[in-house]
Amino acid sequence: MRNREADESFELPVDRRGYLRKECSSCRRQFKLRFTDADNALFQRRVAKGLPHANEHEIATGAAVRICPYCAHHADADAWWTEEHRLWLGKIAASLSEEIRFEQLRYVERTLGQNPYMTFLPVAPAPFHGQMRAEADDMRVVPLVCCGEEVKVRESWAGPIHCPFCGIEHETEPPHSAAGIE
Numbered sequence: 001m002r003n004r005e006a007d008e009s010f011e012l013p014v015d016r017r018g019y020l021r022k023e024c025s026s027c028r029r030q031f032k033l034r035f036t037d038a039d040n041a042l043f044q045r046r047v048a049k050g051l052p053h054a055n056e057h058e059i060a061t062g063a064a065v066r067i068c069p070y071c072a073h074h075a076d077a078d079a080w081w082t083e084e085h086r087l088w089l090g091k092i093a094a095s096l097s098e099e100i101r102f103e104q105l106r107y108v109e110r111t112l113g114q115n116p117y118m119t120f121l122p123v124a125p126a127p128f129h130g131q132m133r134a135e136a137d138d139m140r141v142v143p144l145v146c147c148g149e150e151v152k153v154r155e156s157w158a159g160p161i162h163c164p165f166c167g168i169e170h171e172t173e174p175p176h177s178a179a180g181i182e
Contacts, residue, residue, distance in 0.1 A: 010043075010092055012035070012039065012043060012085065012132070013132050013133065013134055013135040014035045014135055015032065015135045015136065015137040015138075015152075016137050017137070017141075018034055018035050019032035019033060019034055019035065019135075019139075019152050020032060020033060020034070020035040020039055020135075021082055021085075021135060022066075022080040022081075022082070022164075023080060023081065023082040023083070024068035024070065024071060024073050024080070025073070025075060025079055025080075026068060026071055026073035026075075027068060027070055027071040027073065029068070029070045029071070029154065030082065030154075031068075031069050031070070031139070031151055031152060031153050031154075031164075032139055032151070032152035033149075033151060033152075033164060034149070034150065038064070038077065042077055042078050043089070045078065046078065046081065046086075046089045046093075047089055047092050047093045047096065048093075049093070050089070050090055050092075050093025050094065050096075050097065051093055051096060051097050051100065052097065052100070064076075064077050065077070066079075066080055066164045066165070067162050067163065067164050067165070067166075067167045068162065068164070069142075069151050069153055069161045069162050069163070069164055070153070070157065070159070070161075070162070071162075072162040072167065072169075074167075084132060084133075085132075088130065088132050091128070091130055092128065092130070095125070095127075095128035095130075096128075098125035099125055101125075102122055102123070102124055102125055105120065105122035106122050109122055138152075138155070139152035139153055139154060139155060140152065140153060140154075140155050142161050142170070142172055144161075144163045144165070144168075144170065145170070146163050146165075146166055146168040146170070147163055147165045147166055149163070149164075149165060151163075151164055157172075158172070159172075160172065
């Protein structure tokens with residue numbers, strides 16, 4: 001996504017291994033999945049939802065269902081944003097909405113230049129200068145044999161893990177256990 005003042009791109013922060021933080025709307029626990037192109041599409045749809053639209057069908061999610069690794073709650077892939085993500089994406093949408101409104105008024109100003117009685121003056125919005133804080137490299141990686149994927153869960157989590165992709169339950173070793181020592 002671009003800003004009028006500068007070629008600024010907006011990126012969701014990932015940890016050093018490329019994992020994006022997610023949050024379950026049911027149990028409120030956080031986990032991480034690898035960032036993919038699907039996350040980029042979800043990012044763009046989420047921002048587009050905050051803009052005035054005539055073609056609502058263009059921003060329909062149609063996203064895959066994901067499953068909470070802790071409580072097995074099912075929801076569309078677009079429902080797993082953290083509160084910080086939702087606030088930041090809302091600010092981006094508000095900034096882009098102001099930019100669109102300004103450009104619409106500028107268009108009227110440019111095409112009605114012959115009108116000596118302009119009743120408005122378009123004022124450029126302040127450029128958006130916001131970034132989310134860097135993503136911490138926390139949580140432990142749990143391999144998911146069922147789908148060939150990985151999920152990062154809380155270090156302290158000792159219960160079973162549900163695959164966020166297919167829902168199969170996996171038993172995990174307790175964190176920091178002395179595996180192999182009797």
